Amino acid sequence: MSLLFTRRSHQISQGGQIAFPGGKVERSDEDRTATAVRETHEEIGLPPEALRVVGLLDDIPNYDNTQSVTPVVAVVDPAFDTANLIKSPEVSAIFSVPVPDLEKDENWTTKEMEWKGHQVTQFFFDCRAYPSAGTGEALWGLTAYCTLSLLLSMSDASNPSKNGVVARHHLTLLEQYDRRLQMGKDALEDMEAAKLELAASKSPNRVE
Numbered sequence: 001m002s003l004l005f006t007r008r009s010h011q012i013s014q015g016g017q018i019a020f021p022g023g024k025v026e027r028s029d030e031d032r033t034a035t036a037v038r039e040t041h042e043e044i045g046l047p048p049e050a051l052r053v054v055g056l057l058d059d060i061p062n063y064d065n066t067q068s069v070t071p072v073v074a075v076v077d078p079a080f081d082t083a084n085l086i087k088s089p090e091v092s093a094i095f096s097v098p099v100p101d102l103e104k105d106e107n108w109t110t111k112e113m114e115w116k117g118h119q120v121t122q123f124f125f126d127c128r129a130y131p132s133a134g135t136g137e138a139l140w141g142l143t144a145y146c147t148l149s150l151l152l153s154m155s156d157a158s159n160p161s162k163n164g165v166v167a168r169h170h171l172t173l174l175e176q177y178d179r180r181l182q183m184g185k186d187a188l189e190d191m192e193a194a195k196l197e198l199a200a201s202k203s204p205n206r207v208e
Contacts, residue, residue, distance in 0.1 A: 002096035003147065004076070005127075006044060007134045009092045016092075016136030018127060019143050020071070021046070027200060032056070036072035044094050045086030050077045057149050062142060067195075071146045093134035097127065103151060123148060 008017050021040040029035040033056070037048045057071040076082070085094050101107055102125065109124045125139040125147070139147065 001099045003099065003102065003150075004044075004082075004094070004096050005133070005139070005143070006087075006091045007093035007095075007136055009090050012090050017141070017143075018133070018137065018139040020146060022069075022072075025196070027196070032070045033072050036070075036074070040074075043088045043091050045084070045088075046076065046080070050080040051075070052077065057146065057153065060142060060145050060149070069142060069146075071149065073150060092136075093132060095127070095130050095132040095134075097125075097130060097139075099151075099154075102147060 004020075005018050006021055008019055021043040022036055023039040023043075025032060025035045026038075029038060033053055037051060037053070040046050040051070041048060051074040053072060053074045055073050057073065059068045059070050061068050082094075082096075087094060107125055109126075111122045111124065112119050113122050114120075122140055123144040125144060127133040127139055128135075
């Protein structure tokens with residue numbers, strides 16, 4: 001099993017960073033799952049019928065708590081040839097990383113950083129071993145949070161020694177989630193609803 005990543009084009013904001021396909025909710029989207037499926041098709045040409053959505057992870061706020069991000073987990077149909085993926089102008093590379101590689105402690109490094117008066121741990125995964133990943137920044141930030149959150153949900157609670165980086169850092173991650181979510185889910189959703197209303201007054205098609 002592997003996770004599918006993209007590298008953002010330098011033509012857009014946060015260019016060069018590693019990300020999952022995704023984007024902002026549009027008024028035409030039925031829900032956040034629909035947003036993720038639509039954005040995945042737009043960014044990398046993966047057709048909706050090739051995806052089987054298996055669930056959602058907990059919402060994660062962005063760095064300054066101005067937006068909440070909902071990770072949507074889906075499995076790609078094995079019959080779909082990923083060689084047929086098509087990069088949009090927003091994407092400079094499409095690549096995958098085997099889950100066992102992501103579970104190895106030695107493949108991750110950490111750095112302590114200050115966030116709103118608190119010390120938080122940033123996690124970094126070096127993707128230079130994967131030629132199709134292109135060049136640029138390591139996997140870190142919100143993408144790393146989503147990745148480690150998924151690994152945590154997949155971890156074997158009956159045998160913590162098999163959980164790799166998750167077993168070593170899951171308490172730190174959970175503490176940081178609590179800290180990052182200090183505004184509360186309701187507050188984040190109220191903020192997002194207000195942004196949707198403001199965007200709707202400016203454009204009938206796009207949420208900014």
